Amino acid sequence: MRMAEEALRGQLEGAGWRFVQPVAAVTGRSRLSLRAAPDADSAQVSEALPGEPLELLWEDGTGWARVRTVHDGYLGWARADGLLPRGPVGNGELTVTALRAHAFAGPRISRPVLTELALGARLTRAFGEVVEEEHRRWVPVLLPDGQDAWVQEAALSARPDVDVAELALRFVETPYLWGGRSAWGLDCSGLTQLVYGAFGRALPRDADQQQAALTPVQTARRGDLVFFPGHVGVMLDDRTLVHANATYMRVSVETLGEGEYGARLQADLSSFGRWTQ
Template sequence: MTADPRLFAHDPQRRWSEAPAPAGWHELRPSPARARSRTALRSAPEPLAAQVTEALPGEALERLADEGEWTWVRTVHDGYLGWARAADVGAGWTPDLEVEALRAHAYAAPRVSAPIVAELCRGARLAAGAGEVVTEEHRRWQPVTLPGGQAGWVQAVVLSPLAVPDPASFALTLLGAPYVWGGRSAWGLDCSGLTQLAYAACGLSLPRDADQQHAALSTVDVPRRGDLAFFPGHVGLMLDGRQMVHANATAMAVSVDTLGEGEYGGRLLASLRGYGRWPGPEAR
């Protein structure tokens, strides 16, 4: 079986490959790295190449090879390959804080009027900074070190875990979030980015792309809340037997649609390829 090029680093043009590399090729040796900010991973080392996925601030990466201003990396959490600007990839370090808010900012000082120094999102990783927590007008400010090494402050509330009863409930918190091809955060995400994020909020790890998610789940004929619905190149998360929440390029946002209802719902139902259910015990 041919290795999936989204996951296995093998480049005939550059004669690069991870082990086992063919004779005469350069064998890639991954080194630990972290994304300095929300970082686009592209299909090629070119600024206009398609974004295939996104690394969140502070997210763990493997650096595979460098070419000019670009570096070939793999996201550790799902093993996905892509090209990032080398300036957006830093050395490996050990964060000890995780952002729980859907969207957040880091500030230059512990007050809301201070300049914003970083854009954060759920899943961003930070390190506790030097100094003590500061209370200002009943707000608790946590000093942090950002993935690029810069000092900043975040309100402690953005680090507080959110109650997530199930993946469908989490997906609904993202209604209206912009559709972005390859995106994985509330600042912008695609269909499989939404389902991966929603399942992860409940401790369930899905692969990155819709076809990979389809292969990972158990096929069911009658959907229930939390199951995934699959279409050619698309995936949505079922709210019940007919309603589905999904990030889509028709609304250019996360929206709720009903299979078989209206012109768009009719097209969705006609192209439905089946439903998938988490194969083991549910996390909630």
């Protein structure tokens, strides 16, 4: 079956195309894996965080859906049961600012955990008052599937980070995960997209796309991105970078030209990129 969205009608060669209109959807309460093919064994290409808007393009009849993320236009296959047609109606939207957090069944740390949250996940503020308990402030929320939950106000407060480099450093020791976009596990371009996005700088998903989106510069300064073949990191100064890498399977800090790994990075360096918008 040859599938394409309606906007491409008249632009594709050959016969037998079935055209579909994208339908708005959101990710459910858990992170949603986007895969390269409608197969659980295929590679994860990205993740959609809880509550993030998606476009449902079509379903294949076996439980898989072809989807596109709204914030960066990234395509992948996801389990259809991880999608919702819309988020709940409440008292406004909340964005998680903690690197990692949990939503609880009640306003107490001993209550059951309902789901894992991460920086950038979206919740709905439920109607009701903040509850204070043992000097903690609990905010009533609705998870994307509409279930009542409670999140500590600290996980929703303004970030203390002054720039993208400082935020990137907070991810040090986070496990490396191909296609990951959260502090539960991320890849190199997932880290850079996440920290730039937290400061209102929308980057594409992949390293080569990010390289094309930024202005090339000869000398790096703090907050610039550094590019290698198929890899990207955030510069802390003109020589030091923080990056999610499969060499150490975690987020780590390296100095260009220093040590065996630093020497390899220096030799492979292709360019620095700067946000100038």
